Amino acid sequence: MSERLRTWPTLVHDDLAPMVGYVNRVVQVAGKYTLDAPFEVGWGNIVLDVSPRGLRTPTFRQPGVTFSVHYRLLDGDVLIEADTGSRTVSLVQRSVASFFEEFCDAVAELGIDPPRTALVCEIPDCAPTFQHDDVERTWDPxxxxxxxxxxxxxxxxxxxxxxxxxxxxxxxxxxxxxxxxxxxxxxxxxxxxxxxxxxxxxxxxxxxxxxxxxxxxxxxxxxxxxxxxxxxxxxxxxxxxxxxxxxxxxxxxxxxxxxxxxxxxxxxxxxxxxxxxxxxxxxxxxxxxxxxxxxxxxxxxxxxxxxxxxxxxxxxxxxxx
Incomplete structure (x- = not known):
């Protein structure tokens, strides 16, 4: 274990719950692209990699563009990288609805289709779609x-x-x-x-x-x-x-x-x-x-x-x- 992690991190549910709920919602936006990939047993095609800075999608290929999406939790933003360029969308102090709107605008500039659905799934008592979730979220680094x-x-x-x-x-x-x-x-x-x-x-x-x-x-x-x-x-x-x-x-x-x-x-x-x-x-x-x-x-x-x-x-x- 490195010097930085000699102290085992303490995970208190009440302290983390707001951020866990927020990140769970926003990662579903780019996560929807994994549903376009060939199905793997046990939904192995949909998982997000734990990267050095957060969570990252697999590489996606649409006609005319190849891209990936990196949720950089340590930076408070989302990096969309494509062979056509790159865009960054902030995660700080905003609603899921405003994030989804800016994300869709950013991928369009890169020639990437928007996610095929905006439904939020597997979160109890959540807004039905990203556009309906207009609660202002506070980013906690x-x-x-x-x-x-x-x-x-x-x-x-x-x-x-x-x-x-x-x-x-x-x-x-x-x-x-x-x-x-x-x-x-x-x-x-x-x-x-x-x-x-x-x-x-x-x-x-x-x-x-x-x-x-x-x-x-x-x-x-x-x-x-x-x-x-x-x-x-x-x-x-x-x-x-x-x-x-x-x-x-x-x-x-x-x-x-x-x-x-x-x-x-x-x-x-x-x-x-x-x-x-x-x-x-x-x-x-x-x-x-x-x-x-x-x-x-x-x-x-x-x-x-x-x-x-x-x-x-x-x-x-x-x-x-």
Missing amino acids: RAARLMWEAWDLAAGGLEAWQAPFLGNRPRVGVMWGGFDLSATRHSTRPTEPPPHRPAFQRNAQLSAYVAVGFAFGSDSAPEAGMYAYIWPQPDGLEGRSWGVDGAAWHADAGLVRLPWDRLGGTAEPHRAVVAFGDAVYQAAVDLAGWPADLAGPRVDGWYMSRTPPERVRAAEKARQH
Whole structure:
């Protein structure tokens, strides 16, 4: 951990909630462009990358223009970069409606089509569209930095957890609807989504998967931290060890939770995130029939560039036994 982050960031729900709500709304504006991309299992195509300054979309390609959108939380603005030029839109002291209007004007100047919908989704009691949300928002630089630090720390651990998985694993990123940082491992085993739910939720559950992530919490469950679940949920999750002191199964929510302060109290939070994810995957192996050999060696590229494959396989086999 760097000198700047020796002190584990404290995440107080009431202090962060206004900024979390604001950023959740504005990232949906450019997030809508991800719906134009080919669908990936588990909505892997829609996630926003945790960048060195905030959240960034994938690269988009429309006829005649290629572009990306960078929500620079540490700068309080949004940078739209295209092969036709660039534009910056401020996030400071404005409404979601005024941001959406200026964003659409800016992308038009670059030859980019506006998002195909202005609907706000997955936020309880929100205005129906961006244009209807005319509440004046106050930008809080301290809260913006805390949000980025939390995402950055959690993403580092989740990326390390995901790296050795040999199956389908969408990249780690923020789901701009539910606003959680998500890492998922998918099986090819088809499942039956619950009926009477919206199509996007049912299409997220077309196959078995293991999810590990981070969320800031909500008014009903205000504690920030790591979460995990297995879909479909197997029996026998009660009473298991989840790799990190303080992690516990919450049957009412259907989640394993690791509170943020308990994660920060470990000797090495990065490794604790990996241990948490490994424990959840082991539960999927033990209780849901997932294959134990889908996770390869957890080493860096230097090791793999110098080590013959037969030695890598032997070392991994020894580790498993």
